[in-house]
Amino acid sequence: MSSKPELFPAIGSVVEQTQKLPVEQQTVEVTLDEDRPVQEIESLCMRCEQQGVTRLLLTTIPYFREVIVMSFRCEHCGFSNNEVQSAGTIRPEGAVYTVHVLTRDDLDRQIVKSNTCTVSIPDIELTIPPGRGQLTTIEGLIRDIITDLGADQPLRRVQNPAAYEKIEGILKFCREIVPDDDENEDADENTPGPVKTPKKASELDHPMKPFTVRLDDPAGNSFAEFVGSMADPKWNMRTYHRTREQNIELGLVAPDEPAPEPPKVIEEEQIGGGLEGENEEIFTFPGTCSSCGHPCNTLIKKVNIPYFKDILIMSTNCEHCGYRDNEVKSGSAISPQGKRITLKVEDREDLSRDILKSESCGLSIPEIELVLQAGTLGGRFTTLEGILEQVYEELSEKVIAGDSAGNNDAFEKFLKKLKAVKNAEHPFTLILDDPLANSYLQNLYAPDPDPNMTIEMYDRTWEQNEELGLNDMKVENYGEDAQPVAKDGGAASKDAAPSPTKEPAPAPSS
Structure with a gap:
């Protein structure tokens, strides 16, 4: 007795199963059959009001979740429409997926864009608001941008020249990435035979500027493909808690429901x-x-x-x-000494430690040659995992447009090492050096000593005091001159001989 087929099979198995079917069974037959992977339903065409066909595919995307892929086509007027919807529940947290497109091979990465997802390309200041769901690739996303923005360009050129020039710059950037169908050398109207499809953008030899694609979905139902594993240095995912306004837009909270009382x-x-x-x-x-x-x-x-x-x-x-x-x-007084904290991170449990990194604290990880000078990221109170996530986001977003854009291999290797550290895939050493001793790293064994953490107090140098403005600082006896500070950082002795004073000039004789 054959078992009942899986309701949401993997998308790869669906393709293999469909290819094994005879050609006559791959044609349109309006029916609902649980034994077939693609369900077909008669639907009304919104353009010509004739009957068209909607195909439904219930499938599972690996490392993601169940989705419903819908495709409509009307044989009367030729209108077609594709859409994807999540078959799961709204996630407890929103998600932001970031993909750094450095080579043309990255254009083949798949993207699941739900109807609540906002897509942005910061390099060209482009933001696509939430709309219909899509299952596409980065190349398909760029082609949709060219189609949607280029449709009304002749009208904008007359009515709004400023907007025309701005959008034309975006279209020029996109056309350098993907080929233009009109310039497809393989297609010839005068040559009989089937029309050949345009060449894929990933197969072109033209140079391409690197750019970033970011998917922000408060429902958490969007996805961007990674290569190999989640340690992919060009791919990053971050979750966040939704705001009240986002919960209202998703229908999770009624608009007239009273908001929680604000703190005093x-x-x-x-x-x-x-x-x-x-x-x-x-x-x-x-x-x-x-x-x-x-x-x-x-x-x-x-x-x-x-x-x-x-x-x-x-x-x-x-x-x-x-x-x-x-x-x-x-919120306390300045410490007379500096502090250096060294932590041996051995597993993911150490990533949950609370960390306070003040604005005067430097951070370094010798295993990957990461050194952050004092002032980087400002003051932060978060977890060790959170501070490493912020470092990763700052470097991946800013360095990509800088000198590393021409040295992609070194940039990818460093980001891959940083991502392995961020996920605690191997032990590493974290060093916090704060001359003001205003930084803190949670001791999991408090009040007993932590075997993996050492805290060293040291005397600040004269140069450190000078940089922090402590040499000229005076908090007592404000009317007197500040005590001179020696080069070794210590104040001059109070018993030292006073500096010679100039005697008053004698009064002239009469």
Whole structure:
């Protein structure tokens, strides 16, 4: 007795099964049969209002999830339409997929774009808003951009020349990536026989500028293909928590449902003596946005980290331009010594450690020759996995457009090493060096010593104090001159002989 076929078979097995069918069974037959991989249903054509055929394919994309691929075609007017919908549930978190297209082979990567996904290409400042779902490739996505934007270009040239020039620059960039069907040398109208398909963009020898494709789907139902494994240096995935507005757009929250009560906010005038209140209080300070100059507020919360000190978490969100910034600063006095933290990371459990990287802290991983100078990424309070993810995103987005664009092999090798470290595929060493001792790495064995972590306190050099502005800092007896500082970093002795003073000139004799 034969078993019932799988409801969502893998897409590769569907192709093999369809190719084995006789030719007469591959033609259109409007029917619903569970034994056939492709279901066919009569549907009304929205263009000519005649009956067309919709084909439904329930399939599974490897390393992704179940999807429904739909294809409609009307034999009367020739109208066709393709769409893909997720057959699973909305994911608990949104997802952002980033693909760095460095070579033409990357144009063959498959893309699943749901109807809630926003596609952007930052290199040409192009954003495709959510629309119909698609199962395509990066090359197919670029071809759709050329078709959609190029349709109304003659009209824009007359009505809106500025928009025409802007869109023409985008089309020029896209046409350099994919071949133009009209210039297909293999197609000849005067030659009888079947029309040959245009040459694939990945098979061309023309040079191509590298670019980045980013898929942002709050429902988490989109996907971008990686090559080999998830350690692919050109591919990255990041999840995030949805906002209330995104939950409303997805239909998960009713628009009239009351929002959760915001935390207690105390205005600057109510603080009085400073930030000496409870840790639960959030203070707000009015200011201006550094991006657009409009007024915006900065929220500050004081948090106590166990076995460390108090810190200040600051968050700025501009409602006018969308600029966002988060930063962490120390809420305690300046330490007399610097601190160097060394951690031997052995497995993924170490990636869950909380980490506070101040703006004066440098980070390095000797195994992959990664060195971040002080000030990079600013102050951050996150997990070790989170800080490595931020480093990966910053380097993969900014270095691709810089000097490494011409040295793709070295760039890919470094990103591959960084991704292996980010996923803790092998042991590595993390070093945090903070001259102000304002950085922190969670001790999983607290209050006992951590066998994998060493903390070293050291005296700052004169050059470090000078760079931090500590040599000229005076916090007591403000009316007196600051004590001179020796080259070795120590202050001059109070018992030292005073500097000679100039005697007053004698009064002239009468």
